[in-house]
Every structure is written in structure tokens, then in C-alpha cells.
Amino acid sequence: MTASSPVPLDATTLNKSLRATFESGRTRPLAWRQAQLAGLRRMMDDAAEELVEALRSDLGRPRMESYGADIGHTKIELRHLAKHVGSWMKPTRVRVPLTVAPATARIVPEPLGVVLVIAPWNYPVQLLIEPMAAALAAGNCVVAKPSELAPACSAAMARLLPLYLDPEAVVVVEGGVEDTTALLAERWDHIFFTGSTAVGRVVAVAAAQHLTPTVLELGGKSPTYVHASANLDVAARRIAWGKFLNAGQTCIAPDYVLVDEEVKDDLVTKLAAQITEFYGTDPQASDSFGRIVNERHLRRLEGLLAAGAGTIAAGGQVDAGAGYVAPTITVEPSPEAPVMQEEIFGPILPVLGVANSRAAEAFITARPKPLALYVFAGRGDVIDEVIGATSSGGVCVNQTIMHLLPSNLPFGGVGDSGMGAYHGRAGFDVFSHRKSVLKKRSKPDLKLLYPPYTPKVEKIARRILR
Numbered sequence: 079m080t081a082s083s084p085v086p087l088d089a090t091t092l093n094k095s096l097r098a099t100f101e102s103g104r105t106r107p108l109a110w111r112q113a114q115l116a117g118l119r120r121m122m123d124d125a126a127e128e129l130v131e132a133l134r135s136d137l138g139r140p141r142m143e144s145y146g147a148d149i150g151h152t153k154i155e156l157r158h159l160a161k162h163v164g165s166w167m168k169p170t171r172v173r174v175p176l177t178v179a180p181a182t183a184r185i186v187p188e189p190l191g192v193v194l195v196i197a198p199w200n201y202p203v204q205l206l207i208e209p210m211a212a213a214l215a216a217g218n219c220v221v222a223k224p225s226e227l228a229p230a231c232s233a234a235m236a237r238l239l240p241l242y243l244d245p246e247a248v249v250v251v252e253g254g255v256e257d258t259t260a261l262l263a264e265r266w267d268h269i270f271f272t273g274s275t276a277v278g279r280v281v282a283v284a285a286a287q288h289l290t291p292t293v294l295e296l297g298g299k300s301p302t303y304v305h306a307s308a309n310l311d312v313a314a315r316r317i318a319w320g321k322f323l324n325a326g327q328t329c330i331a332p333d334y335v336l337v338d339e340e341v342k343d344d345l346v347t348k349l350a351a352q353i354t355e356f357y358g359t360d361p362q363a364s365d366s367f368g369r370i371v372n373e374r375h376l377r378r379l380e381g382l383l384a385a386g387a388g389t390i391a392a393g394g395q396v397d398a399g400a401g402y403v404a405p406t407i408t409v410e411p412s413p414e415a416p417v418m419q420e421e422i423f424g425p426i427l428p429v430l431g432v433a434n435s436r437a438a439e440a441f442i443t444a445r446p447k448p449l450a451l452y453v454f455a456g457r458g459d460v461i462d463e464v465i466g467a468t469s470s471g472g473v474c475v476n477q478t479i480m481h482l483l484p485s486n487l488p489f490g491g492v493g494d495s496g497m498g499a500y501h502g503r504a505g506f507d508v509f510s511h512r513k514s515v516l517k518k519r520s521k522p523d524l525k526l527l528y529p530p531y532t533p534k535v536e537k538i539a540r541r542i543l544r
């Protein structure tokens with residue numbers, strides 16, 4: 079079943095019908111969960127070309143980036159979930175203290191119920207399917223809300239998902255703010271939101287009305303620090319790759335670079351050279367560079383470049399009709415300029431010199447906690463110092479983006495960049511309740527526990543409960 083915007087959304091009826099499916103108990107067995115994960119994997123194989131085309135239509139995305147980020151990464155995560163869900167579902171036995179012995183105690187993971195997954199437009203396949211997959215692996219029903227700003231991908235998800243999944247347990251709702259607001263008014267058992275910090279607040283307020291648990295996967299300005307001991311050629315290549323992937327529209331893109339003053343000019347030269355190596359002298363003609371999602375975002379980026387963005391060392395061109403913002407390096411913008419205040423979310427990379435690692439740490443910790451932090455250094459003590467002195471959702475050392483890839487690493491933010499995490503076991507856990515179950519037999523039944531409480535009983539109790 080697909081509820082799409084031309085028909086007014088009846089969120090209450092939708093909620094009820096999914097709840098009826100959940101209450102029937104059919105989503106709990108391992109076989110049902112495995113069937114959903116297998117369905118998603120089949121869909122990713124069967125529809126890979128359709129999805130690549132949808133990503134090209136929405137984001138002008140190069141094929142390689144679509145396969146890598148939205149299809150390949152999602153398939154790896156699906157395989158990991160399918161491989162491990164059977165063991166994650168099993169109750170875990172824990173020891174009991176003398177005070178309750180003899181007894182057995184177990185932690186039993188149980189599905190939460192009916193969950194709402196809200197996705198953004200920048201990786202519209204991965205960021206819808208992966209949270210859904212974790213929810214299904216944990217035995218939940220799902221309402222999936224793709225982003226209206228990636229309409230081709232949203233339509234593809236709405237058409238495909240019902241063909242591969244239990245249609246009474248998973249529903250795709252296409253739509254914008256109005257439909258999402260209607261969904262948020264309902265009581266769900268979990269809301270998994272990926273998007274901006276501003277809308278994250280809207281979701282948190284709505285969730286609070288029903289005390290619904292949430293995971294908020296938000297954004298922000300992810301810093302990169304380059305120490306003088308770093309291999310600058312490798313740093314420039316890896317920073318440029320992470321920044322200009324998907325035309326900079328990546329939640330964990332290096333937002334800006336802090337670099338030791340003594341190597342700043344060198345790094346800027348190498349970053350500029352790297353742009354030419356990746357995309358040629360005219361990046362607009364390159365098949366390997368994407369486009370900005372829509373005119374509003376393009377104008378926003380143009381505004382960031384106009385307002386005190388620093389000295390442009392590479393790029394700077396904007397072709398509004400073509401949705402093109404050139405891969406751009408700017409040097410020494412004012413920390414007060416909009417480009418250093420707002421999440422850039424586009425192919426503009428500010429570079430600022432700092433005296434040393436301590437100054438970089440002070441700069442980073444004076445700002446909201448970021449989703450990702452990148453450190454490039456040859457010296458292990460510097461790397462450890464920066465990791466220890468700062469807080470961020472995740473850290474990647476001497477590379478960008480890649481800490482997102484291992485399914486065994488929880489992915490999520492901290493502070494303004496979000497709360498909660500997923501990928502692999504972490505995703506299964508957020509969509510499960512860890513129910514404590516203590517089992518005792520009828521005998522022995524020590525009378526000590528029960529009134530009347532005599533001084534003798536109290537004495538024994540005090541001895542045991544020390």
C-alpha cells in the first residue's frame with residue numbers, strides 16, 4: 079500500500095492498520111524479518127539501474143557515487159543485518175545476585191511496534207532503506223517518509239517497496255511538510271529522523287507529546303584539522319574527495335579545514351590541484367561531479383560565497399540554470415561570516431590557519447558538537463590529543479567519510495548533531511526494547527521477605543543487603 083500526497087493522508091487510519099498488523103504478532107518471527115531483509119536486497123539488485131537514474135534526475139549524481147553510497151553501502155548493511163539478526167534476537171542470560179536466588183534472569187529484545195522513519199534528500203535511498211532495514215530486523219512495522227525534495231527517488235521508493243516487502247507492515251508516505259506534520263501528530267513507538275537540526279527540533283517537540291523515543295540524525299559543521307606532520311598530498315586528496323562527493327551535500331562532508339599555519343599555503347595549493355585532477359579544468363563538464371538539489375539551495379550557496387567567504391583560491395563559479403556550483407576553496411573567511419556560521423552542505427571548502435593543535439581544539443570546542451571530525455597527522459600523540467580534547471558523533475583519522483562504512487561502528491551525532499545511533503547492532507538495538515525477565519519457581523519461598531517485619535528479620539535482612 080502506498081499513501082501518496084494526491085490523496086489526503088489519513089495518518090490515524092494508517093497508524094491503526096499497521097498497529098493491527100503488529101498486534102497480530104506476524105512481524106516477530108525470525109523468518110518474517112529475514113524475508114523483509116531479503117526483499118530489500120532483491121530490490122536493490124533488481125532496481126539498481128532505476129535508482130541510479132532517479133539519483134541522476136534528482137541530484138545529477140555520477141553513477142559511481144550512486145552505486146557506492148546509495149546502493150552498495152545499503153547492500154552491505156542489509157547483508158550484515160541478515161547475517162546477525164538471528165543471534166541478536168536471542169535472549170541474553172545474566173547472573174542474579176544472592177538476594178533473588180534461586181532464579182534465572184534474561185534480557186529479551188522485543189520489537190517496539192510501529193515506527194516512523196523520515197528521510198532527507200541527499201542520500202535518499204540509503205537514508206530511507208537503512209533505518210527501515212534496522213526497524214524490520216528488529217520486528218517492527220514501518221511508515222517510511224522519503225523526502226519530497228528528491229521526487230524521483232521518492233516516487234521510486236513508493237513504487238518499489240510495496241513490491242518487495244510485506245505491504246501490511248510497511249507503508250511509504252510521500253509528501254512534504256503538511257503530510258509529515260500529520261504523521262508527527264500520531265503516536266508512534268519510535269521516530270527515526272534524518273535531516274536538519276532545525277527540523278530535528280520540530281520532531282523532538284512532536285515526539286515529546288507522546289513520550290515517543292527518537293533517534294535524531296542531524297547535521298552541522300564537521301571540522302577537519304590538518305597538522306603539520308600530515309602527508310599533505312594524501313590529506314588534500316582525501317579531503318577533496320570527502321568534500322566534493324555528491325557536490326558537498328553530505329551530512330559528514332568536511333565542512334571546513336583548520337590547518338597549521340606553516341603548511342596552510344601548501345595545503346591550499348594541493349587542494350586546488352586536486353580539484354583539477356578529479357574534475358579537469360572545467361568541472362562543469364565532468365561526469366564525476368554532481369549538481370545542487372534545487373534552486374533554493376543553490377541561491378543559499380551563492381549567498382554564502384558572496385558574504386565574506388574569504389579569498390577564493392579555486393572555483394567560485396555558479397551556473398544557476400544548470401544547478402552548478404563549482405568545487406570551491408576559500409581561504410581565511412571571517413569566523414563570523416555566514417560560511418563559517420551555517421552548515422555549508424555544498425561544494426565550498428573554507429580553509430583557516432591555526433597556530434597549532436590546541437588552537438584547533440579550542441576553535442572546535444567553542445562551537446556546537448559536530449557529527450564528524452577529521453584529523454590528518456603523522457604523529458600519533460597529536461591524533462590522540464585531538465580525539466581526547468574534542469567531542470563529535472564520530473572521528474575519522476587520515477581519511478574522510480569512511481567511518482560511516484563499517485556496520486560494527488555505531489553512526490550518530492552528539493549534542494546539536496543528534497542523538498542515538500544506528501548501523502549494525504546499534505540499529506537493531508534502537509528499534510528494540512531490552513525487556514528484563516526474572517523467573518523464579520514456587521519453592522523455596524522464604525518467609526523472611528514478608529510482613530510482619532520482626533527485629534530478627536530486619537537483622538538478617540541488613541546482613542544480606544549490605
Ligand code: NAD
Nearest residue numbers: 197198199224225254255258273274277295296297298329
Ligand atoms: P530537512 O530537515 O529539511 O528535511 C528532512 C525531512 O524532514 C524531509 O523528509 C522533510 O520532508 C521533513 N520536513 C522538513 N520540514 C519539516 C517540518 N517543518 N516539519 C516536519 N517535517 C519536515 O533536511 P534535508 O534538507 O532533507 O537534509 C539536509 C540536512 O540533513 C542537513 O542538515 C544534513 O546535515 C542532515 N543530514 C544528516 C544526516 C545524518 O545521518 N546525520 C544524513 C543526511 C543529512
